[in-house]
Amino acid sequence: MxxxxxxxxxxxxxxxxxxxxxxxxxxxxxxxxxxxxxxxxxxxxxxxxxxxxxxxxxxxxxxxxxxxxxxxxxxxxxxxxxGINTSRPNLLVAEALAEGRLAPFARYERVRPEVKYGRNSRVDFLLEKDGEPPCYLEVKNCHLMREAGFAEFPDCVAARSAKHLHELADMVAEGARAALVYVIQMDAERFDVARDIDPAYDKAFRHALAAGVESYAYVCRITPEEVTIDRPVEIVTPR
CATH class of the missing domain: 2.40.50.580 (OB fold (Dihydrolipoamide Acetyltransferase, E2P))
Incomplete structure (x- = not known):
């Protein structure tokens, strides 16, 4: 972008x-x-x-x-x-999906943003392809780094984000695919949940993983002229 x-x-x-x-x-x-x-x-x-x-x-x-x-x-x-602008990650993911640069989601033919689902919520993107289960894709912005090279989310209590994790798990239980993408607006080598900041979010994250929700983390390449999703990094949360 x-x-x-x-x-x-x-x-x-x-x-x-x-x-x-x-x-x-x-x-x-x-x-x-x-x-x-x-x-x-x-x-x-x-x-x-x-x-x-x-x-x-x-x-x-x-x-x-x-x-x-x-x-x-x-x-x-x-x-x-x-990057501190939390309105950017959805735009970056939309751009990467359109260009086929997010390998786990490259096969989908249609991308719909802001689709109602769950308990009075909207999923960031609904990915669809004829003959396949839909994929509910939630995007989170990450800009917390307390140790060099190690990105974390969240940077404060994130009750609404925890609610989304439970709703994504519900979608998997209904036969759909669900995934979480952390957009790291900085350079990093690893990612993990900041469980000391929000233990409830960590619990919800682990519940979602156990239920079959997929998780991915991507760092961004940032210059004063452009910001773009660059490459995936390891998520180190133990299951």
């Missing part, structure tokens, strides 16, 4: 009220950007960090900028760009 315009660079002043971030642009202007991330953003909101903003495409929107990346030495490793 290429950005339509060059991203603006600046320094983070403060992230506050969950969805707002004040940034001092390199031009000297101070702006308030939309922070599309409801999580704790552990390690990703240090004042003075270099950040990158995109311009909002809707000219009528109150906040004219979106916070896209922060540059930090995550987990004590080398400095890198980390």
């Amino acid at each position: 290429r950005f339509q315009e060059t991203l603006l660079e600046g320094r983070l002043i403060e992230r506050y009220k969950r969805f707002l971030a004040d940034v001092a642009l390199d031009s000297g202007e101070v702006v308030t950007a939309h922070c599309a991330n409801p999580g704790a953003m552990m390690g990703l909101k240090e004042p003075g960090s270099r950040v990158y903003l995109s311009r909002a495409t809707n000219p009528n929107r109150k906040l004219k900028y979106n916070w896209e990346f922060i540059e930090i030495a995550a987990g004590g490793g080398p400095r890198q760009l980390i």
